[in-house]
Amino acid sequence: xxxxxxxxxxxxxxxxxxxxxxxxxxxxxxxxxxxxxxxxxxxxxxxxxxxxxxxxxxxxxxxxxxxxxxxxxxxxxxxxxxxxxxxxxxxxxxxxxxxxxxxxxxxxxxxxxxxxxxxxxxxxxxxxxxxxxxxxxxxxxxxxxxxxxxxxxxxxxxxxxxxxxxxxxxxxxxxxxxxxxxxxxxxxxxxxxxxxxxxxxxxxxxxxxxxxxxxxxxxxxxxxxxxxxxxxxxxxxxxxxxxxxxxxxxxxxx
Amino acid sequence: xxxxxxxxxxxxxxxxxxxxxxxxxxxxxxxxxxxxxxxxxxxxxxxxxxxxxxxxxxxxxxxxxxxxxxxxxxxxxxxxxxxxxxxxxxxxxxxxxxxxxxxxxxxxxxxxxxxxxxxxxxxxxxxxxxxxxxxxxxxxxxxxxxxxxxxxxxxxxxxxxxxxxxxxxxxxxxxxxxxxxxxxxxxxxxxxxxxxxxxxxxxxxxxxxxxxxxxxxxxxxxxxxxxxxxxxxxxxxxxxxxxxxxxxxxxxxxxxxxxxxxxxxxxxxxxxxxxxxxxxxxxxxxxxxxxxxxxxxxxxxxxxxxxx
Numbered sequence: 001x002x003x004x005x006x007x008x009x010x011x012x013x014x015x016x017x018x019x020x021x022x023x024x025x026x027x028x029x030x031x032x033x034x035x036x037x038x039x040x041x042x043x044x045x046x047x048x049x050x051x052x053x054x055x056x057x058x059x060x061x062x063x064x065x066x067x068x069x070x071x072x073x074x075x076x077x078x079x080x081x082x083x084x085x086x087x088x089x090x091x092x093x094x095x096x097x098x099x100x101x102x103x104x105x106x107x108x109x110x111x112x113x114x115x116x117x118x119x120x121x122x123x124x125x126x127x128x129x130x131x132x133x134x135x136x137x138x139x140x141x142x143x144x145x146x147x148x149x150x151x152x153x154x155x156x157x158x159x160x161x162x163x164x165x166x167x168x169x170x171x172x173x174x175x176x177x178x179x180x181x182x183x184x185x186x187x188x189x190x191x192x193x194x195x196x197x198x199x200x201x202x203x204x205x206x207x208x209x210x211x212x213x214x215x216x217x218x219x220x221x222x223x224x225x226x227x228x229x230x231x232x233x234x235x236x237x238x239x240x241x242x243x244x245x246x247x248x249x250x251x252x253x254x
Numbered sequence: 255x256x257x258x259x260x261x262x263x264x265x266x267x268x269x270x271x272x273x274x275x276x277x278x279x280x281x282x283x284x285x286x287x288x289x290x291x292x293x294x295x296x297x298x299x300x301x302x303x304x305x306x307x308x309x310x311x312x313x314x315x316x317x318x319x320x321x322x323x324x325x326x327x328x329x330x331x332x333x334x335x336x337x338x339x340x341x342x343x344x345x346x347x348x349x350x351x352x353x354x355x356x357x358x359x360x361x362x363x364x365x366x367x368x369x370x371x372x373x374x375x376x377x378x379x380x381x382x383x384x385x386x387x388x389x390x391x392x393x394x395x396x397x398x399x400x401x402x403x404x405x406x407x408x409x410x411x412x413x414x415x416x417x418x419x420x421x422x423x424x425x426x427x428x429x430x431x432x433x434x435x436x437x438x439x440x441x442x443x444x445x446x447x448x449x450x451x452x453x454x455x456x457x458x459x460x461x462x463x464x465x466x467x468x469x470x471x472x473x474x475x476x477x478x479x480x481x482x483x484x485x486x487x488x489x490x491x492x493x494x495x496x497x498x499x500x501x502x503x504x505x506x507x508x509x510x511x512x513x514x515x516x517x518x519x520x521x522x523x524x525x526x527x528x529x530x531x532x533x534x535x536x537x538x539x540x541x542x543x544x545x546x547x548x549x550x551x552x553x554x555x556x557x558x559x560x561x562x
Binding site for chain 2: 164172186189
């Protein structure tokens with residue numbers, strides 16, 4: 001009786017898992033996702049080690065709200081400002097989505113710095129994770145560029161003068177500065193082309209680059225494992241490798 | 255391959271990283287002090303960096319596979335008289351590999367070069383300033399500063415609005431003289447303001463204001479100089495810097511008079527101005543971005559201006 005019930009339960013589970021099984025057989029994706037999500041981490045990780053995931057979440061919020069804002073925003077020297085007014089004042093929940101994007105931008109930057117501080121104070125940038133740190137620095141730079149290019153898009157007085165000052169600071173760079181400034185600006189002064197090239201950078205080039213670097217960053221996190229806190233008695237990162245000495249719970253070699 | 259948990263055994267600790275750091279410090283100090291020091295620092299840094307990496311590489315590389323004894327074929331004819339062909343020096347596989355890479359490179363270049371050119375070049379081409387008609391000369395009373403606002407490119411809308419401070423200096427010999435100062439601060443490009451009350455609509459000092467097509471003319475009273483609201487740059491009435499962070503005097507517009515109208519032409523940069531009004535001697539330079547020195551040793555940092 002019990003056996004037959006168990007068998008029926010088994011059959012039900014198999015039937016439910018069949019579609020996943022079908023995908024796994026053809027792609028190996030289920031295994032890959034399992035490899036990504038169900039990793040061994042040191043027993044004494046703490047909440048500070050969730051800052052990286054928090055930063056990723058903030059970025060995904062920016063991507064989602066940004067894609068939707070782009071459906072209503074009209075980048076053009078005579079239309080940009082009024083379309084932002086329409087988003088904020090006329091469209092249903094436009095104020096909310098724009099607010100999420102606007103404040104989420106600050107959250108993203110702040111979280112990047114907190115995450116960076118955690119990695120620094122835990123010494124998690126040391127061998128073999130130097131490359132993860134360097135890619136993170138690249139992500140920080142791209143994130144700040146997102147902030148710089150996004151700031152122009154409301155096309156109001158603040159946007160105009162902040163971007164003027166920002167571009168002119170680039171212009172004071174030695175030798176190539178004037179060329180960099182004129183390239184960024186799309187001309188000698190801020191004009192309609194400045195807006196559309198900042199828009200293009202803000203929503204195509206920079207997010208694409210950020211996605212690519214996040215991919216590399218995460219791959220290294222998965223490959224190298226998560227560090228233990230500095231006060232930990234456990235060895236950092238990975239579970240035991242073949243050939244490692246077997247230890248008991250207190251780290252003594254058995 | 256499993257990631258390793260420890261550094262591979264490498265060369266003993268050496269002084270090369272410190273020497274490398276010293277080279278970098280010499281370069282940075284040299285930028286301020288002397289170009290010779292920059293060159294010396296660069297040589298030190300490159301040499302020490304190479305030695306450092308060579309030391310690190312002493313432990314060998316992960317990328318080199320083990321040596322494999324090459325297979326040897328017996329060249330003697332087999333029993334049926336068949337002689338196996340010698341391996342070719344340039345086999346078909348190498349040809350296909352190289353031609354794929356070569357063709358791919360050519361196709362990639364054909365696509366990329368025009369696209370990158372389209373991205374980079376337009377901001378540097380056709381940037382000539384179109385001269386602007388700002389109205390009859392009689393709208394500019396002698397000795398009065400007039401805040402002149404015009405649209406440099408009406409198709410672009412309000413964003414192309416520019417402001418110049420225009421003062422009619424009267425006649426210099428047989429030619430009329432104007433001082434036409436740009437409102438772009440020479441620090442980082444914020445809009446400088448006249449230090450003195452403005453007339454115009456809503457002003458308690460009088461609503462005197464003129465309009466000519468897109469151009470708005472607002473007179474200012476008792477202008478004592480110009481000031482920038484962003485970072486406190488201050489200028490006298492000739493645009494010379496008197497205080498704050500600006501690195502040179504305010505830019506100016508060239509001007510011409512046609513059919514009794516004042517036209518503003520291409521702007522230019524000014525290091526400083528001697529004298530005032532019609533007698534002013536203007537030290538003129540090609541237009542530079544705000545924050546760039548146009549004379550003195552710091553101007554060596556900007557040897558070439560972008561074309562405009």
